[in-house]
Amino acid sequence: GAVVSQHPSWVICKSGTSVKIECRSLDFQATTMFWYRQFPKQSLMLMATSNEGSKATYEQGVEKDKFLINHASLTLSTLTVTSAHPEDSSFYICSARDWVSSYNEQFFGPGTRLTVL
Amino acid sequence: DQQVKQNSPSLSVQEGRISILNCDYTNSMFDYFLWYKKYPAEGPTFLISISSIKDKNEDGRFTVFLNKSAKHLSLHIVPSQPGDSAVYFCAATITSGTYKYIFGTGTRLKVLA
Numbered sequence: 001g002a003v004v005s006q007h008p009s010w011v012i013c014k015s016g017t018s019v020k021i022e023c024r025s026l027d028f029q030a031t032t033m034f035w036y037r038q039f040p041k042q043s044l045m046l047m048a049t050s051n052e053g054s055k056a057t058y059e060q061g062v063e064k065d066k067f068l069i070n071h072a073s074l075t076l077s078t079l080t081v082t083s084a085h086p087e088d089s090s091f092y093i094c095s096a097r098d099w100v101s102s103y104n105e106q107f108f109g110p111g112t113r114l115t116v117l
Numbered sequence: 118d119q120q121v122k123q124n125s126p127s128l129s130v131q132e133g134r135i136s137i138l139n140c141d142y143t144n145s146m147f148d149y150f151l152w153y154k155k156y157p158a159e160g161p162t163f164l165i166s167i168s169s170i171k172d173k174n175e176d177g178r179f180t181v182f183l184n185k186s187a188k189h190l191s192l193h194i195v196p197s198q199p200g201d202s203a204v205y206f207c208a209a210t211i212t213s214g215t216y217k218y219i220f221g222t223g224t225r226l227k228v229l230a
Contacts, residue, residue, distance in 0.1 A: 004160075034217060044161070044206065044220040057215070093160050097216060105151070106218060108160035 003027055004096050006109035013084055014117055021079045021112045023094030029074035030096035034106060035067075038091045050077050084116040120144045121209050123221040131229050136194040138224045140207035143188065147209035151218070152181060152192045154203045161206060165192070197228045 003026040013019050023033060032051050036044040048064075050056040050071035058064045066088075068080040077096075081088055091113050095106035121142045130136045140150075148169040153161035167174040167181045167190065174181050180193040194201055204225050208218040 006160075032216065036220075041223075043222045044218075046217055046219070049215050049217055091158065095160075095218075105163060105166070106216070108153075108162075110160045111158060113158060 002098070002105075002107045004030075004094065004107045004109040006092075006094055006112050008112060009110060010113040010115075012115045012117065015085050016083055018080055018082045019084055019114060021081075021092055021094075021114075023077045023079070023096070023109055025075045025096040025098070025107070028096075028098040028107075029100075030077075030098060031074065032097040033071055033077040034095045034097070035069060035077075035079050036093045036095070038093060038111075044093060047079075081114065084114070086116045089114055089116045119222065120147075121207060121219050121221040123205075123207060123224045125224050126222070127225040127227070129227045129229060130197045132199055133196045136192075136197045136201065136226055136228065138192040138194075138205050138207075138226065140190045140192075140221050141188060142190075142209050144209070144211075144219075145188065146211050147219075149210050149212050150181070150183060150190050151208045151210075152179070153206045153208060153220075154201075155206060155223075156203050164205075194226075197226075199228045199230050202226055202228050 005024045007022045035047045038044045047062045048056045048058045056069035071077040093111040095108045151166040152164040155161045165179045183190045204223045207221040
């Protein structure tokens with residue numbers, strides 16, 4: 001159990017376009033989902049926390065108008081990188097948390113590699 | 118401000134020996150700690166966790182030790198296996214808050230056959 005999927009696993013886009021990344025909890029209801037990004041050989045940096053049905057809470061330094069997060073259902077959260085630029089190229093990872101069965105644990109998706117040309 | 122640090126970016130250990138990965142934190146409010154294993158281009162895989170009310174937690178070959186006074190935790194892997202070669206991240210959270218994880222900088226472990 002506790003499987004989180006991400007789609008797509010990798011994406012290449014042109015500068016100026018928008019890219020949507022989906023994060024799904026496959027066998028549990030995720031009341032909270034988190035979005036991270038990881039640059040090569042660096043740590044996972046939390047970008048934002050989203051709770052189902054409410055606005056996401058962004059970490060300091062993360063532009064909320066550039067990284068749009070929607071958590072419309074208990075099994076799906078989306079991250080849209082708007083007007084992507086080469087510096088947005090990174091590995092984006094989501095995680096999901098289930099209050100009921102895993103009090104303190106987050107389950108991570110496999111990640112999405114974004115390359116902006 | 119890096120609240121969770123792993124001061125050793127890399128570690129090499131002979132197969133069968135003990136691997137010790139260290140993690141230091143600065144925020145005394147953290148009360149739950151986790152270790153994750155990660156391969157390139159994949160999501161982190163949970164290994165083991167520990168609550169601040171404990172000083173040790175063991176699961177098979179993995180043991181995590183917590184020294185609250187020193188704000189230090191360590192992961193011991195015994196015996197180390199070549200399949201353990203990966204990047205290991207420690208993470209810390211405050212369970213009375215949003216449960217967001219603060220990750221350390223990672224340690225690349227290489228187990229030599």
